[in-house]
Amino acid sequence: TEIYTLSLHDALPILLLGVDVLARDKFKQLAGKRVGLITNQTGLNSAGVTTIDVLHDAPDVKLAALFSPEHGIRGALDQPKIDDSTDEKTGLPVYSLYGERRKPTKEQLDKLDALVFDVQDVGCRFYTNTATMALSMEAAAAAGKEFVVLDRPDPIGGEVIEGPMLDAGKESFVGIFDMPLRYGLTIGELAAYILASSDRKSTRLNSSHIT
Numbered sequence: 001t002e003i004y005t006l007s008l009h010d011a012l013p014i015l016l017l018g019v020d021v022l023a024r025d026k027f028k029q030l031a032g033k034r035v036g037l038i039t040n041q042t043g044l045n046s047a048g049v050t051t052i053d054v055l056h057d058a059p060d061v062k063l064a065a066l067f068s069p070e071h072g073i074r075g076a077l078d079q080p081k082i083d084d085s086t087d088e089k090t091g092l093p094v095y096s097l098y099g100e101r102r103k104p105t106k107e108q109l110d111k112l113d114a115l116v117f118d119v120q121d122v123g124c125r126f127y128t129n130t131a132t133m134a135l136s137m138e139a140a141a142a143a144g145k146e147f148v149v150l151d152r153p154d155p156i157g158g159e160v161i162e163g164p165m166l167d168a169g170k171e172s173f174v175g176i177f178d179m180p181l182r183y184g185l186t187i188g189e190l191a192a193y194i195l196a197s198s199d200r201k202s203t204r205l206n207s208s209h210i211t
Contacts, residue, residue, distance in 0.1 A: 018150030018188065019045045019054055019118055027058045029148060033113035036104065038067040038097070038136055040129075041075035042120030043150075051118045051150065056090050064112060066094045067104060069119055069132045098128070102173065103135035109143040118150035121187040123158065125166065131176040133187065134194050151188030158184040 022029060023045065035055060037043075043051035052073075055063045066087055071077050073087065073094050082096040095101075095108055104115065115136060119129045133149070140147040163181025177183075177194075185193060 015153070017046055017152045019043070019051050022150065023054060023058075027055075027061050030055070030058070030061045030114060030116070032060055033146075034062045034064045034111065036065040036067060036108070036112045036115045037063060038069065038115065038117045038119065038132065040069055040071065040073055040119055043118040051116075052087070052090065055116070056092075063090070063092065065108065066090075066092050067115075067136070068094050068096050068098065070098045070128045072096070072098075097132050097136070102132070103139040105139075106143055109139060109145050112145060114146040114148055115140045116148045116150060117187070117191075118152075119187065120152060121154055121190065123154040123156055123183055123185060125163075125177060125179060125181050125183060126174045128173055130187070130190060131173045133191060134176055137191065137194060147191075149188045149191045151186050154186055156182070158186065158189075160184060 016024065037052060037055055039051050041050075045051065045054055052063070052066065055061055066073055068082065070082075072082050073085075081099045083099055084096050085094045086092070087094050095104065097103060109115070117133050117136065119133070121127065121129060137147050161180050161182060161184040165180055166175050166178050168178070171178075177190075179193075183190070
């Protein structure tokens with residue numbers, strides 16, 4: 001499994017979101033691949049176009065499935081269990097990762113070559129989107145699939161690290177990492193941290209896209 005974290009600062013001084021870098025590079029990281037996308041309403045490029053539409057319209061990329069975190073694919077649901085559905089615009093299946101399952105299944109991943117994650121994070125430990133990413137990384141590694149993180153800046157910034165560490169043995173879906181409450185990392189940097197902290201030898205990090 002390879003994880004590509006697309007740089008926020010790949011073309012300084014202009015800040016590019018991960019999805020913008022992907023488009024600028026003509027989607028070469030996903031060329032010819034069947035792709036599953038984990039996203040919600042925060043997955044937008046710099047022009048305000050959803051990552052769903054960007055990948056659905058990308059040449060030589062087959063967007064095959066969508067996966068939704070807490071609050072659903074459009075961020076409109078506030079309930080403890082979210083069912084699978086179908087995206088009205090694209091007709092693609094939307095597999096909920098906040099219902100009976102918390103990570104993609106082997107059967108779902110068997111139909112994909114790569115899993116892309118594009119959800120806004122805020123750098124705070126108890127948001128469940130980071131747990132969704134971590135569990136999906138594990139599923140991708142177990143299935144031998146690529147995992148692509150589309151990075152984006154955190155609105156509260158990354159200059160401050162503060163708050164207590166997670167108590168040992170208290171790990172849960174709202175606190176899956178042993179780190180401070182405010183950890184000062186982007187979602188892509190967090191993915192790199194998770195991988196570096198893992199003992200999974202089958203997972204390889206391509207660090208050339210990390211800043």
